Amino acid sequence: MRIVKVLAGCALAVGLIVGLTANVPTFAAAQGGQLIISKLLVANRSHLKANVPYEASMNIRTPGPPVSLQKLCFFWNTEGPICFSNFAMKNGADGGVHPTVQLHTGTPGTYKLTAFVVFAFQGATYESNKTSTNIAVH
Secondary structure (H helix, E strand, O other): OHHHHHHOOOHHHHHHHHHHOOOOOOOEEOOOOOOEEEEEEEOOOOOEOOOOOEEEEEEEEOOOOOOEEEEEEEEEOOEEEEEEOOOEEEEOOOOOEEEEEEEOOOOOEEEEEEEEEEEEEOOEEEEOOOEEEEEEEO
């Protein structure tokens, strides 16, 4: 997997990533759209630097009863998912609160970064819809 190979040069980053991530089993698609993500936000997404952390957040809405966010998951092109259970809920400039995580990409290139959320609702675990943005790593 390219992400693992990319991180192999930085032992601390590998330890951090391995400690915070896990491959996610496939869960049922959410019934009734309990959690919908609409936009993946990456500041300066066209000017990222290899091996330098960048913040990724997403717009979410829960049109019904509350859900419990479990993990934020990402694909770089087709590689992944890499999932993070340690994320922050940060206030955005739009006045909303967004699940946010620090990512980094070790190899320069252009990537389609795709995100989804694993969440719990009424005792079951689901995957949200997916959303993507293009990033350029120099």
